[in-house]
Amino acid sequence: MELKTIEELKEILHYLPSIGLKSAERMAYQLLEMDEITLQNLSSLISNLHKNVTVCPICGAYKEEKCFFCDDESRDNTSLIVVTSFKDALAFENLKSYHGKYHILGGNLSPTKGIGVNELRIDLLLSRIEKENFQEIILATDPTIDGETTALYIAKLLENLPIKISRLAYGLPMGGHLTYADELTLLRSLEGRKFLK
Ligand SMILES: [Zn+2]
Structure with a gap:
């Protein structure tokens, strides 16, 4: 029995180096327990990451x-x-x-x-x-x-x-x-x- 959203989140977190599937699953459930504001801050930091942090052309x-x-x-x-x-x-x-x-x-x-x-x-x-x-x-x-x-x-x-x-x-x-x-x-x-x- 798996929640589809948790499964998808788990797959993505598992891309991070040294995060195994078990840890990814634990992180996904921890995110689920966070309050709305923290989750929105987190998601906006992630979605703006490439806009805010760029590579110096020099x-x-x-x-x-x-x-x-x-x-x-x-x-x-x-x-x-x-x-x-x-x-x-x-x-x-x-x-x-x-x-x-x-x-x-x-x-x-x-x-x-x-x-x-x-x-x-x-x-x-x-x-x-x-x-x-x-x-x-x-x-x-x-x-x-x-x-x-x-x-x-x-x-x-x-x-x-x-x-x-x-x-x-x-x-x-x-x-x-x-x-x-x-x-x-x-x-x-x-x-x-x-x-x-
Ligand atoms: Zn530079």
Whole structure:
């Protein structure tokens, strides 16, 4: 015996990462017990999500009115951290020791997942490097095979430019994602970064 609406809600909640069917069902029933105003607030936040949170056309970060990174004039505009995802940029921000700019690729190169150069914001990165005044590019893609491949690919593209290129130091758990590294590990990997040239 199933309520059709609860079933549909359950299916959608189950799309969220790490929400199994059982948890999705529990969440659906919890929603049913919420008051009308909370439910309306929730539904309006969700339906306006893409209108209110957009992707910065310069760096690829999520933004509301202003981009945390591109529209902040107090930032050091001579250094750029290249990351896989917006959450990785936030992980560096939380360290409070880096005050430069970011570029969010939107993924890693991965032949097995069909993610090629055109799926990532690599062209945009190259045109930024041409236009802006970076003196160092820190390649901080994930410590996975795909992340390494991406970092090496970008390093090769930048080989002949008169800019310092560095890669995060090892010590990060290989195969993991930056977002889940603890702050001390991330800080050490940033401070101990290796210069590729
Ligand atoms: Zn931006």
